[in-house]
Amino acid sequence: MIRIEQVQKFYQVGRGGVGAQVQALRDINLQIEQGKIFGIIGRSGAGKSTLLRTLNLLERPSSGKILIDGADITQFDAEQLHGLRQRIGMVFQHFNLLSAKTIAENIDFPLKLAGSYSKEQRRQRVDELLDLVGLADQRDKYPAQLSGGQKQRVGIARALANYPTLLLCDEATSALDPETTQSILRLLSDINQKLGLTIVLITHEMQVIRTICDQVAVIDAGEIVETGDVADVFLHPKHTVTQSMVAENLALDLDVLQIRKERENGLLIRLTYVGAAAHEPILSRIAAQTQVQMVILQGTISRIKNTPYGQLLVELIGSSDEINTVLVSLRAADVRADVLGLSGSKY
Template structure:
């Protein structure tokens, strides 16, 4: 569905050349939700602009929904963009138009007849959950409702690809989750390929099948979301994962307050989240187990979680318990006192 081969983008400025995207290779399959995560200035926005033809690559080839986006121009590019739609962080709605008229706008541009437009708009309003708000103006809508209008408008021409540029960054956590749930529903109902640009690992974890991590214009790591949680290779990936789990101050507090025995950080992936680990530890080893805190979260490909526990007992027995945990394919990190 989407293929990038050896794609680079260099901006020529008065102060010198800026390498925004550097030799990127990506393949995104039809119907998947693919995340591209990176911090500000990493090259995310440049990459998404290359995907819809707003920018041309300095080198490399870009194919989206069967179109060579890096070479086509004019009418052919406009036609291709009917199949490549986009939603934005700040909604980009027409403030003088109602919800219905905003959604109808791309159909008007495409020359769709009025009755057909009205039918399609009503379908989309129902799809995104905006019944009863058809005649409201953007100023009368919440942030989540505005983004639902943006999504409906992006779907008006039945695109094959939906590009999401920081689509939830301006929303509160609860509204973010509702929009992400909507995107998953749309993906399943329509078989739409979704590319999601973000700096929030929570967003990637919740809805993406696969993810690429971008840093300084380079894709430094990519793969299935669950596999990245299981085995992150790059330091920047680990930073994103920490952002989505326990804060650093929590680890420091655990070091300071629990000095007896050993404090362990356990990492669960997939089926390991379903094991009765604590019961087995108590049953097989002469140790006291103190549960300090924990969290299990779901991804599109399975569950992952972290659990902090304190083991109190003979040092040799504690080491045997740690070996037992590792044998059960659960990650173990001993939180040492500094």
């Protein structure tokens, strides 16, 4: 269990420690459950990398507490901090592999630094990790001979070398193409399930959060503006920053939506189906029972981690009573119906 309490981070701007202060983190409060995959999403400069690096004190907070398994790590001495960092693995955006060492030697490197394993124990651990990340046949190659996805697999194996209980991923897929990104996300998900490892990752890509995370925090200008289960945050965003990121991810045609909002005889609604309802013909069934015209403007059916969902933007055209009947029927079928227009509508 990780608890972040009232964490703030200031940087001094100017030479010699003299000058204005810039605040990178503002009163951060988060709870991350053991064994979960927790995502932190934000735009460039939002503070997500700074926040992630406070979890192993690569960035020390200016104030506040960071509790891991009940212990405030900001109070650790040098020896305690060394032990903490051996229990926390970290995966980097640009891999950070040692170019002069083989793949096996890169994975072995943190084991050698730990100084608590025999040569045979280290060899066995390297073999286990190469099998885990699917690179057993690449052990004697050098980083320059690998693809980007293979390099990141090495980075993941190296981060797992010392049997960590927490894995931090710093934009681990942003340097990869979409297909490779999906393979790395599947690997991280498998590791989470097989090892029960807590994973905290940062990203600017909503698709990454949707694919792998259980919970998410949205950060903007150093503040957490929204947090919760991924399905709730993704499907029903409350903060304007989250709404903007979700809209970009879904590529909403805002011009078309605005035109539709201006129609006097239509009501614009967003329908959200979660779970089994995403595959049921609910809309067509209700349409057959009413005189209301239903115009589907945009829609998608996909998954948020292991949960299927559907989301449609629909215009309902008809009398107030008929439209009200449709809304009641939709909600009775466990379909969330959010009214987006008309302004002043009684719906």
